[in-house]
Amino acid sequence: MLQSFIEHYGYLAILLGTFLEGETILILGGLAAHLGYLNLQGVILAAFLGTWCGDQLYFFLGRLRGQHWLESHSAWKPKASTVFGLMERHQFALILGFRFLYGLRTITPFVLGMSRVPTLRFILLNILGALLWAMCVGLLGYLFGQAFEAWIGKVKHYEAELFAAIGVGGLLVWLVHRYLNRKNNQSEH
16 A cells, blocks of 8 residues: 555655655655665656755745745744855855755745846756755665665565654654744744
8 A cells, every 4th residue: 555655646745745845755755766666766856846846936936025025924034134144155055055954945045036146047056956955865765775674674564664753753853843933933022
C-alpha cells in the first residue's frame, strides 16, 4: 500500500511539498529513491521545479504587493530587516543560498522582489540555487537511507516506521517553529 502510494504520487507530493517549504518532503523523497520506489533524478527534478516555482511566485508577489503586505503583517518586519541587511552585503550569495537559511526561506524571495534586484538576475540565480538545494537535500535523504540500511540491515522491514518518524519529526519541528513565531509576535504587540 505505502509502496503503491509513493510510486503513484511521490513526485507530485515532492513538487507540491517543495513549492510550499520542502526539506522534510525532499528528504523523504531521497529515502524513497534509495528504497527503489522513486528515481533519484526524478526526485531532484520534482524538488527543483517545486522550489523554483514557489520562490518565483514569492518574488513576484513581493514585486507587486510587497510594501503593502509588509505593512499589514508586522510579524514579517524583523525577518525582512534581516534579509535586507544580508542583501546589502551579500546579494549574490543570498539569492543562491537562501533556501539553506532556516526561518528566512519563505520571506527572502518576497523581500528580494521588493528590492531593486533585477528580475533576470533573480531568475537565473534562483535556477542555480534551486538546483543546488534540490541536489544537496535529495542526496542527503538518499544517503540517510543508505546509512540507515547499513546500520539496521534491511530498511524495507522498517520503512513505514521510518517514513512516519521522519514525517512526524518534520511536523513537530514545523509546529514548534510556528508556535515560537506566534509567541514572539504576541509579545511584540
